[in-house]
Amino acid sequence: MRAFIASSIGVACAAAAALPLSLPTGVASSASAATVSAPVPVTSPRLPGSTRSLPLVPLTPPDATPAPDSPGEGVSLGLPAREVEPFSLLGVVWNDPEEEVHGRIQVRTRAVGTGAWSPWQDLEAHADRPDPDSAEHKGGRLRGATAPLWVGDSDGVQVRVLPEEPDGSGEQTGGETGTEAATETGLPDGLRLDLVDPGEAPTDDLTPQARASDEANAELAPVGSHEIPALEQPTSPEDPSAADAARRPTVDTVAVDEPTAATLAPIGPRPAIVTRRGWGADESIRGSFLYTKTVKVAFVHHTAASNNYSCSQAPAIIRGIYRYHVKSNGWRDVGYNFFVDKCGKIYEGRAGGVAKPVMGAHTYGFNADSTGIAVLGSYNTTNPSTAAVNAVSRLIAWKLGLHGGNPKGTAVLTSGGGKYAKGTKVRFNTVSGHRDGYGTGCPGDRLYAKLGTIRNNAARLQGR
Template sequence: MRGFPASSIGVTCAAALALPLAPPAAAATSSSTPPSSTPPSSTPPSSTPPSSAPPTAGAGPRSGAYVPGSTRSLPLAHLARDRAPGAAEQGLTRRDVRPFSLVGVVWDRPTAALHGRVEVRTRAAATGIWSGWKELETHNADHAADPGTRESTSGGVRGATAPLWAGESDGVEVRVRSEKATGADRSAPAAARLPTGLRLELVDPGKGVPPGTGRARTGAARSVPAGRKAKPHVGARPGIITRRGWGADETLREKGAVYTKRVKTAFVHHSDTGNDYTCSQAPSVIRGIYRYHVGSMGWRDLGYSFLVDKCGKIYEGRAGGVSKPVLGAHTRGFNSNSTGIAVLGTYSAKEPSSAALKAIARLTAWKVGRYGMNPRGKTYLKSGGGNLYPKGRKVRLNVISGHRDGFATGCPGERLYDRLGSVRSKAGKYQGR
């Protein structure tokens, strides 16, 4: 989901989605430990002892008590440190916090671009070792509902970085620094170019919803077995782990689902959450992304239609039925009549696994085949508005496209994008073509 800076600067990304059942975490802060204005230590992370302050008490957005499976939202403060003249910098100094596994930064207005650099480092709960600084992707508005739709005009939607999977952690430090903008923004002072309301989101994905509890609407807590071809040129349905299977808390999202007419295109993404996860952690990663999309960004549900881990397991994304044309929020401008498949990880420089590529091929052979589409072919979609194509333009796209084909972005990463040709070929074979 890495955007091209030159393209992203001019985009007013009215990112998506109708109000969730509960207010986003950023709207209510757990503030048992206020941000510090003291400069962080310059000692390297590996040799710096953890903060002597007690762990912060509030993991949930409303309560001061730690709640597994919740989000803690902390406002960023101006940092007093040497910096370039006129530069703006906000962050949080190194501190102990309650356990979390996924981290991101949000701000008030989804149309406000963050012209700058966002970096975090975290402390592993198991070892007490601090990571190095890791950069969060700031150009993240390419994943959103189409402009002008009910979903995109919700007052609860926020701007946000891509989330980063850190693994179970109990310490964090963050810094956000403005950079010189280009084009129409050049005359604005640097300090004004950091969006208002910057907050750090610390997501604890929890353990999931035990089978037999919660409101799983789309099946049992197991993979759906593959079946025979329903008719010519429809691939066999692959095993799909349902929302209950990965532990979705159905009380978080908005009720119901919105549908389009059909599925003509499958857009392939990477989650850009990093590659430091094991396959057994994939459900936790997805729960973290789900909470971030709904609770932190203000979306109505998880944005992707499906997710695939590096071991080739396929997971149901947005609720509404895996076989139905559910309207997602994965490709701004082209969500109608399409489906979005996100491979967990970052594939700008790392090669995707053969298992993940095979899973994409099997999934698309079945999903687009249900609507008579040839995964080796091309089709037309009408743009809902974006930074590549104006609203209303009919655009010729591959039936299996990369996110960047519909929006100026680096997603799904150069390495994954380069493999889509082989995915199309495999998917065609799975359809018997």
């Protein structure tokens, strides 16, 4: 696995509670009392959420506990076990979004209530971000980051970094301190742990930003709705009267004043979609809407987080990912256009209107003319639920249909950089996995293997 890691030990961070904890038997403590800051009182309620940062520090003496399958003699950079204010999602962030290092970043967390520590978990590399030439990328706020990890209600954390030697030998050094440790192992600057409390969903949000997000879907549901209702639509262009207002002519059709039935591609029935208001988005933290020209390709993702969540927790998970993408990664909004949970519920992602061609930050180099759909969970070794696969199929049948797309077809996108050189014309299946557009394992082998089923289901829903 590839993880991105970085360090700048003296970097300032937001205040966070940090009390040393006794570790479970057999786990070595690796911090002196001098490295521990005073606790910050927990305030309740914390609405609409919060992000707290802790810089990774040299461990003195170095942690003598090697990770499984690691040839290293120990870990010299990380965070000793400590108590923190309650959080539910975490990730590691650094300064330069273009910088990456082969290595491993591992975390352990302590559950609220039981006090039980989790096993060590690897943080996956975050391969999603805005395209290089986009206004979002040029804003100067972007940072490098791992994928966020949902851990549930937690109040303790420990981190260890397992860097590789510059020569690629995999051997690790021990004993360096501060920036020297980072320099010796080639780690980027600014390595820190971000702890995210997603907060509670607000009962109401009457701000102009919230109203703007509502109005972007006004053709589909009344302003202030928590869900866009399902709509049974015709699956052929013979009766366009019941179609959504956002129907699009097919790509090959010459533009006319009003699209006729003959120019409209088949569209699948519109599924029910929970709006941003429905999952409790804090609209005050996002940037303005950003659109692309059309939607030719749907890229399927997984969030690389735990599968051990209840579907009632899905809104909180999305709020956590949203806050992490904006506050930690420096993006204008959450990266994905849609989320799907394991119970098959669909959620609006990036703001701007679910029927519109909103530009996301989901597939580096190919965010233009595409949409990103993220299934909550990790599907490297776990099969996605039938409910999730069916929901993705319904969403794609409708979303691609609005823009003239055939789920069993192909389309050409122009690379903005990344896996393919900038300007390269690349032909994709209209339903592709994240790995097809970028060097990543996303959406996991088990979900990727379901893309054929999703294509067939979506085409059938379109009446093809």
